[in-house]
Amino acid sequence: MKCALVTGGSRGIGKAICIQLAKDSDYHILINYNSNKEAALETLKSVEAEGNTGEVIQFNVSDSESVNNALNNWQENNKEATVEVIVNNAGITKDGLFMWMPKEDWDNVINTSLNGFYNVTNNLIQKLLRNRYGRIINVASVSGVKGTAGQTNYSAAKGALVAATKALAQEVAKRKITVNAIAPGFIKSDMTSDLDEAELKNLIPINRFGEPEEVAHAVSFLASEKASYITGEVININGGIYS
Structure with a gap:
């Protein structure tokens, strides 16, 4: 059984990625969630509606013990299974001006977006x-490429993820493993639901927020054999917002 693991797969971009992989591939989809099991099971229903198989797997990406326990137990129970695709999508924001940023907000964002990549990928690599x-495939952000005011912590985490992508790609390329990142801009999801789309779309040349599916198509392509000569790349999916 060949599998694709999507962290933070229960909602938003992660959910769209799970569904797109179910449509485009034969992978058994591992849908990771941290706290919202109900949403993860909804994603699983959508995966199965595409005629594919999947399961939900609970762990907190920022907690290495939680990650190792969950993934090792899963492998123990599925000895014939192989995770071929890892989509590091889990991330959180705790926005605020840097001068007033509590250490906890810095740590939590770095631990989820950056250390989460280490914890999951290091277990499976x-x-x-x-x-x-x-x-x-690492889900970065426009914030990690150009920097966003009020998001110094998130920009730091995602910028580091971009650099890690480029370095790891060079280490593992000879073994036919590709490592790429996507950097979404403003995408309709829980994470952007508090933002004023009417006002912000004026900053976007394409003049609208993106849909999660528009990100998922790129991830699905990078996860396929068609993308075998693309590695260390960062694909911006942002409607034309560049610094």
């Missing part, structure tokens, strides 16, 4: 290397 095939 040796298996990818042994199998000589894999796709690692």
Whole structure:
């Protein structure tokens, strides 16, 4: 059984990625969630509605013990299964001006977006290397590419994720493992639901927020064999917002 793991797969962009992978591939979809099991099960229903299989898997990406316990137990119970695709999508924002930013808001954002990538990928990468095939796709952000005021913590985490993508890509390329990032701009999701779209769309050349599916299509392509000569790349999906 070949599998694709999507962290933060219960809602928003993560959910759209799970559904798109179910449509475009034969992968068994592992839908990771932290607290909202109901939403994860809804995503699973949508995956199954596409005629594919999947399951939900609970762990907090920022907690290495939680990640290792969950993934090792899953592998123990599914000895024949191989995770070929890792989509590091889980992330949180705690916005605020840097001079007033509590250490907790800095730590929580870094721990989820950046350390989450380490915890999940580090657990699985040796298996990818042994199998000589894999796709690692990191969901970064426009904030990590150009920087966004009020998001110094999030920009730091996502910018580091971009750099990590480029470095890891060079380490594992010989084993037919590609490592790429996507950097979404303003996408309709829980994360952007408090933003004023009517006002902000004036900053976007395409003049609207993106849909989660528009991000998911790019992820699905990068996860496929068609993308075998693309690695260390950052694809901006932002409607034309560039610094």
